[in-house]
Amino acid sequence: MARPRDFYEDLGVARTASQEEIQRAYRKLAREFHPDVNRSPDAEERFKDVSEAYSVLSDPEQRKRYDAFGADFRRVPEDVDPQTWARASRAGRAPAGAGAPTGGGFGDVGFEDLFDDIFAGRAGRAGHTGRGTGTGRYGGWGPMPGADQETEVELSVEEAYRGTRRSLAISGPEGTRNVEVSVPAGVTDGQRIRLAGQGGRGADGGQPGDLYLIVAIRPDSRYRVEGRDISMRLPLAPWEAALGTTVPLETPGGETKVKVPPGTSSGRRLRLRGRGLPNPRGRPGDLFAEVQITVPPSLSAEERRSFEQLAATSTFDPRGRS
Structure with missing residues (x-):
């Protein structure tokens, strides 16, 4: 045997x-x-x-x-x-x-x-049907459950934030089939989403397996995602950083306002609590706006005079020399 x-x-x-x-x-x-x-x-x-x-x-x-x-x-x-x-x-x-x-x-x-x-x-x-028949409660293999399957689903940062629907082509021993799936809001990179009964078909009346979606958040030049926290650049003019201001900021969840304190230097991270990826089971992530001071590529005559006057009157030394 x-x-x-x-x-x-x-x-x-x-x-x-x-x-x-x-x-x-x-x-x-x-x-x-x-x-x-x-x-x-x-x-x-x-x-x-x-x-x-x-x-x-x-x-x-x-x-x-x-x-x-x-x-x-x-x-x-x-x-x-x-x-x-x-x-x-x-x-x-x-x-x-x-x-x-x-x-x-x-x-x-x-x-x-x-x-x-x-x-x-x-x-x-207990009611089995007799010895050696192979047809009773214990005869034969009985129903065989279907295999679990998994597939990667790639999302933009906005789709991970808001949730989305996708039609996926799933391949298995029985061939290729299309499955409509809903991705909930607030998924994170690498997260496994279980879709019960959407995996491989069972045999002899066995239950189907489960389908697991593996989330991959697509790299984005505007955002950097770490867990549920999102970081992004916040370009500011020199006078905005020096005087303080409130500026609009386009985030994955839509436009919001960010308050810039006076005297903000380049590289400072301004924290917007709860504006990162949502969390269906707890506290959402945070959004960090990283200040990047940008100067005009060219100056008008008036702008040049203003900068020259500032240079002549200011005692500030950015290199910290006394």
């Missing part, structure tokens, strides 16, 4: 792998064996194996059952105790492919024999 598949081997990770390591391994292998990019005869089957392994190991509850019961984790009833299963396995009574430690051959013992032995006939009263 063929050796049961090992989902950890399918992904090339250790049994102690973290969720991040499992996700990285899946993304690498999915790109390598995706039927759209790999035309080798076994690529599609390998892609399906990788997708199934990821769908199980990325779900903490399914992974826990797989670690306890191995290849039979879908057929073992919810109320079976893993330690009891392990004891039966060591006694040579668990079906082949179980994840518990083994101490000898399993023989031809079926599920019903095992449950009769453990629960003194309780499994027989």
